[in-house]
Amino acid sequence: MRDSSVGVYVHVPFCERVCPYCDFAVIGVPELPPAQETRYVDALLRELDSRSPVYRDPDGSAHRLASIYLGGGTPALLTPESLGRIVEAIRAVFPSDVPVETTLEVNPSTLERDRLPGFRAVGVNRVSVGVQSFDDGVLKRLGRAHQAEEAHLTLAACRAAGFQAISLDLIFAAPGQRLADLEADLRSALAFGPEHVSTYELTIESGTPFALAASRGQLPLPDEAEAIAMLETLEDRLRAGGFVRYEISNYAHPGFQAVHNRRYWERQPVLGLGVGAFSTEPRSAAAPFGARRSNVRDLRTYIDRIAQRLPPAAGPTEVFDAATARGEAAFLALRGSRGLLAAEFEGEFGQPPRAFFGPAIDRLVEAGLLDEVEGENLRLSARGRLLADSVFAEFV
Numbered sequence: 001m002r003d004s005s006v007g008v009y010v011h012v013p014f015c016e017r018v019c020p021y022c023d024f025a026v027i028g029v030p031e032l033p034p035a036q037e038t039r040y041v042d043a044l045l046r047e048l049d050s051r052s053p054v055y056r057d058p059d060g061s062a063h064r065l066a067s068i069y070l071g072g073g074t075p076a077l078l079t080p081e082s083l084g085r086i087v088e089a090i091r092a093v094f095p096s097d098v099p100v101e102t103t104l105e106v107n108p109s110t111l112e113r114d115r116l117p118g119f120r121a122v123g124v125n126r127v128s129v130g131v132q133s134f135d136d137g138v139l140k141r142l143g144r145a146h147q148a149e150e151a152h153l154t155l156a157a158c159r160a161a162g163f164q165a166i167s168l169d170l171i172f173a174a175p176g177q178r179l180a181d182l183e184a185d186l187r188s189a190l191a192f193g194p195e196h197v198s199t200y201e202l203t204i205e206s207g208t209p210f211a212l213a214a215s216r217g218q219l220p221l222p223d224e225a226e227a228i229a230m231l232e233t234l235e236d237r238l239r240a241g242g243f244v245r246y247e248i249s250n251y252a253h254p255g256f257q258a259v260h261n262r263r264y265w266e267r268q269p270v271l272g273l274g275v276g277a278f279s280t281e282p283r284s285a286a287a288p289f290g291a292r293r294s295n296v297r298d299l300r301t302y303i304d305r306i307a308q309r310l311p312p313a314a315g316p317t318e319v320f321d322a323a324t325a326r327g328e329a330a331f332l333a334l335r336g337s338r339g340l341l342a343a344e345f346e347g348e349f350g351q352p353p354r355a356f357f358g359p360a361i362d363r364l365v366e367a368g369l370l371d372e373v374e375g376e377n378l379r380l381s382a383r384g385r386l387l388a389d390s391v392f393a394e395f396v
């Protein structure tokens, strides 16, 4: 199988302030100095030039551009002019004969809101708004920089700016959050009427202030039963609102599934640019199952490496062997609502999943984390969706 399309992810590591649960590659900058912004965008464009040749056919023609995702961090802290430079450069390197989904992550803030028409003008056609909650108490306990009123204003401004699709992020199982709080969040989200909703259970990442607070017993998190009730409520309410859950955390109205995000779950190539960005490289004779690489997470190191014309990779490129590819294929398929289809898996790897993962599948079915449906096809149960990371660990 040959890959001939590419999605481009651009990581912008700046945030107004760093949330206490965040473990992304970010730095807090109350105001982004123009010189720092220009330096970073220049570095991104140099990285694009140096790495884009990997995403070419053997005859030298560039892969077709399927999607651009401007994420972070808070990429909308860059000006429309800077984002326009990035989008234009990507489009100049990778041609496309279809409309390219171009997503920008936006946090609710006055600065970003005022720039929305400018972002639309430089080609952004989809926004993903980091609402998280419409409850000021939940937002405060999460350490977010915004309040609910900002979220309402930003969503309205996104609609007024004319983006083709608006996605909003909601978090659940946050400190002190009750089921009734989440139900109120869902009512507010549905009243706005987004095309897409992403839902995330709060996870406590080691090394974050939340991890320290949790270890001291100072973080009042919902227990597993409450978290499952929240997950089921999310699914019920969004389904009743006309959304289809197409991935473990993602819901869309028909025709609005995220093109870019699907590339990760479907193991299609993604060129990741910037601090901490991950890339999935195309399959080739040297890497018949593809390859993965990640960039350094430190901003200064990234800028220095680019300035010295050194690769900003955090380590050697990982070339997938068959076993790694099988594990990835299995758990990524389980993320999707279709689940792991035995015939499809066998088509790629010669034998059905049970031939490679039989004991793990038995354990997970027995524990109520996986449902075996229509023969040997597998799907995550509601509990499995909540404990997905421990399910996936059985396949890698």
Ligand code: SF4
Residues within 6 Å of the ligand: 014, 015, 017, 018, 019, 022, 023, 024, 026, 072, 073, 074, 107, 130
């Ligand atoms: S806004 Fe998002 S990326 Fe920035 S610190 Fe908070 S959670 Fe992390």
